[in-house]
Amino acid sequence: MPNPGGTAPRPALSLPGRGRRHGVSRRPSLPRHPGYSPRERGMSSVVHIVDDEEVIRDALAFLLASRGVPARGWASGEAFLAAQPLEDCACIILDVRMEDLSGPEVFERLKAQGTPPPVIFLTGHADVPVAVQALKAGAFDFVEKPFSDNDIVDLALKAIAARAAAAAKDAARRDLWARQATLSAREVEVMRLILTGALNKQIADTLGIAMRTVEVHRSRVLAKMGVRNAIELAALLAADDKREGWGG
Template identity: 45%
Template sequence: MQTDTYVVHIVDDEEPVRRSLGFLLSVMGFNVRVHDSATSFLAAAPGAGNACLVTDLGMPDMNGVELLERLNEMGAMMPSIVVTGRGDVPMAVAAMRAGAIDFIEKPFEDDVLVDAIKRAASSFDGTAKEDDDTSALLSRLEQLSEREREVLSGLVGGLSNKTIAYDLDINPRTVEIHRANVMSKMQAKSLPELIRMAIAMDLPDERG
């Protein structure tokens, strides 16, 4: 995978963030374009070509999830990574359902972002690994207990541990244990990965 065959678009309303990320990725050999708003990026999106997007979640004109939804409407969707300092379960679910391939919470190590961009860009040269097929995921799903499935359903619905605990009338700490078991049995390394699995299996959330 060659970093000079595609462009990384950075969308963030904070100039220091754009400058620091742009410098980091340029030093790593990436072609970088920075945009101070989702609106300015959308103006260039149709002609972006081989590109991936790194967007902040909370921006004044249009948040990161709304940006991904707009790209979908335009038919200009590209591999996208959502970055936020206020990450939580509902935000992660919304971002993944809007098409994000990764959801990264600030502060993060440089290599976390670089690795995510490389995974996104690998789709351009055919080196991306195929996701686990649905039959394998369903096999893992069968290993979950009834309560673990209920917790998974709540997570897919974008609910917090506290809300899931209230709905199931159990202790929040118990939800944390069930959530850890779900992650382990589904072989998910992160919440975004678990959400991707749920979307691949077309699992309904707790709201149906």
């Protein structure tokens, strides 16, 4: 039957097997989620594909682009490491087996330079134990070949979202620390007592100051910390898992 839109359906993409590796098969993609594009979310947007077979790099770049995710391919781990394209890197899809450096070797070098973007390993059945070890070493996940386009792209988007969430959490933590740094020594003392649930009179007695002075300090603490009351203050500081002791 003729296509109502007047365009013949595009044939499914099928990549051949690769000897020691499995090929990539394509099935129809799920509809694009309205919020999927990293650029729409303000995330670092480029997924870097490190694989020594061009057909795999091109296929993955096409699949990612079809979901609004720009990608760049690298023919070797050495080329990727030499270019250091991490500033805009949202995620790395990294083949386990390559001619020069293996995927795990590239991953270890990235870790030696700091905290790398999320890394997803591509692995054949025989390499699954290697990929599992990479997970234990901090990789985001691995995909066993053959894989579907939906699986690999959805996993990449999940990794991108996780990286963005971690970045947002770090930014919020830095902002919180900056607010704490504006508190005077006395305001810190008052804040600690507020967090224990002490009332103004109890704080005044503990610190040997007037209740009116406590009220002024409490007001300044809440204003500087950007909260309206002691409950919000406690919730704000409880979310900061890098510092302890504010309540003691």
